[in-house]
Amino acid sequence: MQEIRKRKIPLTEALMSDPDYILQHVQQGALITLREYSNMRSIQRSNEGRVIDLLDKVMDKGEDTCQRFLTLLQEPEVQDTFPPLKKLCSAAALGTGSTTSTLILSEKFNSKDIPIQETQNTELSEYRMTSVPRGQCLIFNNEHFKNLNERKGSSQDAEALRQVFDWLGFSVSVLTDQTAGQMRAALRRFSCTDHDDCFVCCALSHGTEQGVYGQDGELVPIQDILSPFNGASCPSLVDKPKVFFFQACQGARVQGAVTVQADCIAGGTHPETDAFPVHSYTLPVDSDFLVGMATVQECVSIRNRVSGSWYIQSLCHQLREACPRGEDILTILTRVNQEVSEREGPCGARMAPSWSSRPLTPDSP
Numbered sequence: 001m002q003e004i005r006k007r008k009i010p011l012t013e014a015l016m017s018d019p020d021y022i023l024q025h026v027q028q029g030a031l032i033t034l035r036e037y038s039n040m041r042s043i044q045r046s047n048e049g050r051v052i053d054l055l056d057k058v059m060d061k062g063e064d065t066c067q068r069f070l071t072l073l074q075e076p077e078v079q080d081t082f083p084p085l086k087k088l089c090s091a092a093a094l095g096t097g098s099t100t101s102t103l104i105l106s107e108k109f110n111s112k113d114i115p116i117q118e119t120q121n122t123e124l125s126e127y128r129m130t131s132v133p134r135g136q137c138l139i140f141n142n143e144h145f146k147n148l149n150e151r152k153g154s155s156q157d158a159e160a161l162r163q164v165f166d167w168l169g170f171s172v173s174v175l176t177d178q179t180a181g182q183m184r185a186a187l188r189r190f191s192c193t194d195h196d197d198c199f200v201c202c203a204l205s206h207g208t209e210q211g212v213y214g215q216d217g218e219l220v221p222i223q224d225i226l227s228p229f230n231g232a233s234c235p236s237l238v239d240k241p242k243v244f245f246f247q248a249c250q251g252a253r254v255q256g257a258v259t260v261q262a263d264c265i266a267g268g269t270h271p272e273t274d275a276f277p278v279h280s281y282t283l284p285v286d287s288d289f290l291v292g293m294a295t296v297q298e299c300v301s302i303r304n305r306v307s308g309s310w311y312i313q314s315l316c317h318q319l320r321e322a323c324p325r326g327e328d329i330l331t332i333l334t335r336v337n338q339e340v341s342e343r344e345g346p347c348g349a350r351m352a353p354s355w356s357s358r359p360l361t362p363d364s365p
Contacts, residue, residue: 004059004066007088011073012051014084019050021081029072031065032057071324076163134169135198135240137161138190140183140212141176142205147217154204156308157247160316161202168323170200180214184224191228195236199229200243204312207248222246226289237288243329245292247309292333292355314339330355 004011015022020041027037040053058069072078079085129135141158143151162172175186190199203225205212211221231238294311314336322332333355 016047129197131196133171135196137165137170137172137200139174139202157312164316177215179216180218191234202245204247
């Protein structure tokens, strides 16, 4: 309620260009009743007056309705209609000093490099984020290759990631069809940046258990992606969370449906071992890394040619659902793991995402 009251004048100025649009969205979101909506539409008032009435009505309904209203103002289609909201009501701006509407306001990283189901009794550390923007988000989207199959549907994943991290207050960069050399150069460039409170990197490509492929078919080891952001190489990210998501596998293409592919390079008719087994890379010892993988051993990483991959689409969906509730990233990833593992593809193919992390501890160097 205080957030709306403090921003009442700029909110009014931002929304008065089309009060009918925001009224309709507020009613569709069940923040006001249909009768209240009809009454507010029928009153002969200026655009400014109608927005003021709406804000007063929302505040009268209490804190829960106010939080839902602020979440609504962060939706991409609403911010596209009212561009001033992108700065005024971004997830980052509204998240300052609160526990809602951001990726890592009370971010919790596990203290051991082990799967989530084994960490229920582990003490957790928190990272609180206040910078605007929240941080940098780098997305590699390798869809077309010189000698490998086209990864149809990957652009849907890249766009979903771009939208959700932009919504969360990150400055997002999408690099498409990068060679291995270009990927390494981009990683070096970003490691030299004066970072804010967090860094996120997403790699969408073909891969093996050792790494991911550039557009030219050259492998970029996972370690080469992580190491530029350790304490020695990137001092501005010391004590700050560094989050990596990988969508790739080494299994064979899934047969039986023309709209489904596996992110692999091997031939064959049955799924094989996926990329990135749990022990195929080592997290930097200087802490604060979280790495999310689309697969573990014995699973395939499935990507729909039309709608994108199971893992990335689930991740983006869960971030949008859970961040406004103030949930931490590990809770979100647990839900992603459950949602993806319950799906079944052609020939009975399944996926089992995984993650590992290493937090900063008092004894860390």
